[in-house]
Amino acid sequence: MSGKRYSEEFKIEAVGQVTDRGYSVSEVASRLGITTKSLYDWIKRYGDEQAQHAQISDQQKEIRRLKAELRRAEEERDILKKAAKYFAGESG
Numbered sequence: 001m002s003g004k005r006y007s008e009e010f011k012i013e014a015v016g017q018v019t020d021r022g023y024s025v026s027e028v029a030s031r032l033g034i035t036t037k038s039l040y041d042w043i044k045r046y047g048d049e050q051a052q053h054a055q056i057s058d059q060q061k062e063i064r065r066l067k068a069e070l071r072r073a074e075e076e077r078d079i080l081k082k083a084a085k086y087f088a089g090e091s092g
Contacts, residue, residue: 006034019047036055039073 006014016057018039025043049086 009056012046014039015042015046018043 012033014028014032017023018025025036025048029039032039
């Protein structure tokens with residue numbers, strides 16, 4: 001049997017659902033379509049690495065913050081472009 005490969009991030013998130021959010025192993029395994037054995041193996045491997053989980057979580061928060069800041073800057077730029085076109089057309 002050829003097993004499906006999952007990314008490390010997927011595995012850490014699955015472990016987090018059990019260790020951090022309190023879902024049962026069987027519930028998470030069923031929902032994600034993986035075996036409980038795989039999930040237990042991942043918990044052994046990633047469950048004790050809280051620092052790694054925290055680092056990924058912090059990075060995800062920073063990415064969300066930067067995306068929001070970029071979106072806001074792009075909106076401001078678009079408003080200024082429209083204003084510049086309006087005033088250029090008005091004076092001409």
